[in-house]
Amino acid sequence: MAAPVISARNLVKAFGTGDFAVRALDTVSLDIQQGEFFTLLGPSGCGKTTLLRLFAGFEMPSAGTILLDGQDVTVLPPNRRPINTVFQSYALFPHLTVAENVGFALKMQGKPRAEIDETVAKMLALVRLEAMAGRKITQLSGGQQQRVALARALAPHPKVLLLDEPLSALDLKLRKEMQIELKRLQHETGITFIFVTHDQEEALTMSDRIAVMSAGKVQQVGTPKEIYTHPINRFVAAFIGETNFLDAVGETGGARLTTGDLIPVEGVLHGPVTVAIRPEQLRLVAPATAGAIAATVRDLVYFGTDTHCHMALVDGTALTARLQSPASGDIGLSIGDRVGVLPMPGAAQMLRD
Amino acid sequence: MSAAEQAQRAKTTRNAWLLVIPALVVLMAAAIGPLVLVLIYSFLTPGDYGNVVWSFSLDGWQKVVVERDIFDDSLHLAEAHLTIFWRSVSLSLVTTILSFFAGFPTAWFIATRPANQRAFWLFLITLPFWTNLLIRTFAINQIIRNEGLLNTILLHLGVISAPLQMTYTEGALLIGMVYVYLPLMVLPLYASLERFDLRLLEAAYDLYASRWQVLMRVVLPIARPGIVAGSILVFVPCLGAYVTPRILGGGKLMMLGNFIELQFGQGRNWPLGAAISIVLLVIVMAALLVYVRAINGEKRDG
Ligand SMILES: Nc1ncnc2c1ncn2[C@@H]1O[C@H](COP(=O)(O)OP(=O)(O)OP(=O)(O)O)[C@@H](O)[C@H]1O
Ligand SMILES: [Mg+2]
Numbered sequence: 001m002a003a004p005v006i007s008a009r010n011l012v013k014a015f016g017t018g019d020f021a022v023r024a025l026d027t028v029s030l031d032i033q034q035g036e037f038f039t040l041l042g043p044s045g046c047g048k049t050t051l052l053r054l055f056a057g058f059e060m061p062s063a064g065t066i067l068l069d070g071q072d073v074t075v076l077p078p079n080r081r082p083i084n085t086v087f088q089s090y091a092l093f094p095h096l097t098v099a100e101n102v103g104f105a106l107k108m109q110g111k112p113r114a115e116i117d118e119t120v121a122k123m124l125a126l127v128r129l130e131a132m133a134g135r136k137i138t139q140l141s142g143g144q145q146q147r148v149a150l151a152r153a154l155a156p157h158p159k160v161l162l163l164d165e166p167l168s169a170l171d172l173k174l175r176k177e178m179q180i181e182l183k184r185l186q187h188e189t190g191i192t193f194i195f196v197t198h199d200q201e202e203a204l205t206m207s208d209r210i211a212v213m214s215a216g217k218v219q220q221v222g223t224p225k226e227i228y229t230h231p232i233n234r235f236v237a238a239f240i241g242e243t244n245f246l247d248a249v250g251e252t253g254g255a256r257l258t259t260g261d262l263i264p265v266e267g268v269l270h271g272p273v274t275v276a277i278r279p280e281q282l283r284l285v286a287p288a289t290a291g292a293i294a295a296t297v298r299d300l301v302y303f304g305t306d307t308h309c310h311m312a313l314v315d316g317t318a319l320t321a322r323l324q325s326p327a328s329g330d331i332g333l334s335i336g337d338r339v340g341v342l343p344m345p346g347a348a349q350m351l352r353d
Numbered sequence: 354m355s356a357a358e359q360a361q362r363a364k365t366t367r368n369a370w371l372l373v374i375p376a377l378v379v380l381m382a383a384a385i386g387p388l389v390l391v392l393i394y395s396f397l398t399p400g401d402y403g404n405v406v407w408s409f410s411l412d413g414w415q416k417v418v419v420e421r422d423i424f425d426d427s428l429h430l431a432e433a434h435l436t437i438f439w440r441s442v443s444l445s446l447v448t449t450i451l452s453f454f455a456g457f458p459t460a461w462f463i464a465t466r467p468a469n470q471r472a473f474w475l476f477l478i479t480l481p482f483w484t485n486l487l488i489r490t491f492a493i494n495q496i497i498r499n500e501g502l503l504n505t506i507l508l509h510l511g512v513i514s515a516p517l518q519m520t521y522t523e524g525a526l527l528i529g530m531v532y533v534y535l536p537l538m539v540l541p542l543y544a545s546l547e548r549f550d551l552r553l554l555e556a557a558y559d560l561y562a563s564r565w566q567v568l569m570r571v572v573l574p575i576a577r578p579g580i581v582a583g584s585i586l587v588f589v590p591c592l593g594a595y596v597t598p599r600i601l602g603g604g605k606l607m608m609l610g611n612f613i614e615l616q617f618g619q620g621r622n623w624p625l626g627a628a629i630s631i632v633l634l635v636i637v638m639a640a641l642l643v644y645v646r647a648i649n650g651e652k653r654d655g
Contacts, residue, residue: 056559057559058555058558058559077558078555078558078559079558079559079560079561079562079563080561083559084559084560085555085556085559087552087555087556089550089552091550091552091553091555091556092556093553093556093557093571093575094575095571095574095575095577104557104560104562104570105560105561108557108560108561108562108563108566108570109561152560153560156560156561
């Protein structure tokens with residue numbers, strides 16, 4: 001693989017001292033490749049913003065280093081790093097026009113007037129705001145402000161663009177539009193994007209790779225598919241999509257559930273484990289089918305495209321299956337029905353924690 | 354809009370005007386009335402023991418800038434008067450500038466305190482207002498006079514061998530006026546900085562601005578309304594300052610306020626006093642015009 005454009009090496013960031021110290025980041029190491037759409041995903045307070053602020057240079061790490069193109073930039077101030085940020089609040093300059101906002105960085109760099117004008121025009125065209133060049137920021141809608149913020153950060157053509165939940169202030173429809181827009185911008189500029197979100201769907205649909213974070217630590221880094229299909233621990237499995245967790249004991253050939261049923265699982269973990277199965281990876285069959293786990297339907301929730309079937313195993317363990325709704329909308333089950341549950345081949349994962 | 358609605362609206366407007374009348378009457382009586390009177394007086398002949406004689410004369414206005422030689426009746430520039438004008442305008446400008454340089458960091462400091470501490474700091478800023486101006490000015494005099502606190506300390510420390518003459522100098526006037534008018538600079542600056550979004554600093558810094566550029570390109574332009582308001586609030590009363598130059602200038606270093614008082618008092622030349630008052634008013638108006646321009650400019654391009 002090519003050398004990463006930006007790397008974090010054992011980054012630690014602690015806030016406060018003594019008993020009140022918070023480890024916002026705990027030995028984080030990441031390598032992000034040139035041109036990647038890289039997403040930091042995790043629950044509130046897991047340290048996503050802190051990591052971005054370290055990359056941008058707004059904060060200094062307590063320990064560890066940041067490499068940009070192989071150079072140590074850990075202590076370089078923000079105005080000397082070719083890294084720009086799109087702020088969640090946009091932080092546009094209210095006293096400047098749209099065009100002046102977009103040209104701000106170039107002006108600060110002392111670029112000649114003609115070059116600034118040319119780049120600003122190009123950037124405004126890129127975000128489709130040519131007609132707004134002379135407007136005040138206060139005369140723009142939220143979505144338009146978002147585009148200005150993007151154009152402003154992209155104008156100096158940084159090596160890395162940092163985006164901290166840039167879409168969270170937009171309504172759902174605009175958000176979907178901007179997701180596509182962001183992907184297009186990234187594709188057209190070829191700039192590496194580091195994108196922060198706590199929306200797992202957004203992360204899955206947009207990213208080349210995702211780092212799932214929790215409590216200041218990176219739990220797993222991988223492509224959306226890897227993370228969804230092969231979560232390495234219970235946290236990742238639970239955070240990305242919905243998952244059934246079943247207590248089991250690993251043995252040769254599979255995992256023995258508390259009900260005594262054996263689910264075939266690849267991989268060999270022995271002793272107490274957790275079995276994770278996605279609800280859409282379960283099929284319901286006749287109770288007597290070979291290999292099926294006996295269950296009773298407890299509740300049915302209709303979601304339109306699919307129906308969630310909540311069940312209980314013979315020892316009371318809860319299990320949910322997501323079944324595609326037929327054209328009639330009625331999946332032909334009712335509460336209290338006895339059914340057999342059959343995991344699709346390869347669907348079950350054994351996790352240690 | 355129907356005709357009935359139009360009529361109704363016209364009536365509402367008429368009623369609104371009726372409600373404004375009491376305020377207009379007070380304004381006329383209290384502001385415009387005396388002003389007109391001053392204007393008229395400036396064109397009359399001074400009486401022998403003060404007051405005026407009701408006969409038209411341009412003498413008052415003439416004396417603002419020229420004086421008649423007592424021996425040969427020739428006219429030449431009234432240098433003493435011009436010195437006073439120049440001193441008033443220049444000291445007011447310098448006071449405004451000094452107040453800005455002292456007031457801006459102060460306002461910034463207060464605006465960046467946690468919200469629950471700001472009221473305390475603002476209270477400290479307004480604290481001097483609770484004491485009479487005269488007493489505060491005498492206090493400054495006590496500190497800077499030859500046998501005063503400052504000279505005593507400096508003498509004891511051996512920094513100086515003879516007392517520094519600080520009272521009755523323009524420096525003393527500056528110290529006194531900056532001290533008196535500083536809060537009038539800090540408060541409007543605070544008002545505009547308090548609303549300042551600190552994230553803009555990070556944004557500018559992120560976009561390759563140096564710290565100096567952040568200040569010049571982001572902080573100051575956004576704080577402009579506060580800067581202009583504070584400057585006007587300091588400059589205008591400085592021009593007409595009376596107490597400070599009287600006490601710290603010792604009657605020797607007069608400013609416009611003292612000069613006007615002199616004409617209405619010992620000088621017994623009310624028309625000249627009135628004419629100078631009008632000149633002062635015109636300077637103030639000019640300053641306010643600058644203010645309005647700056648604010649409108651802000652709206653147009655800011
Ligand atoms: N300046 C600070 N002083 C003290 N603690 C801080 C500071 N900034 C962040 N923290 C703490 O560090 C932890 C991580 O915060 P961070 O803002 O990075 O989370 P986040 O993942 O961005 O969360 P969110 O999704 O809510 O934005 C939190 O526990 C937070 O309280
Ligand atoms: Mg955050």
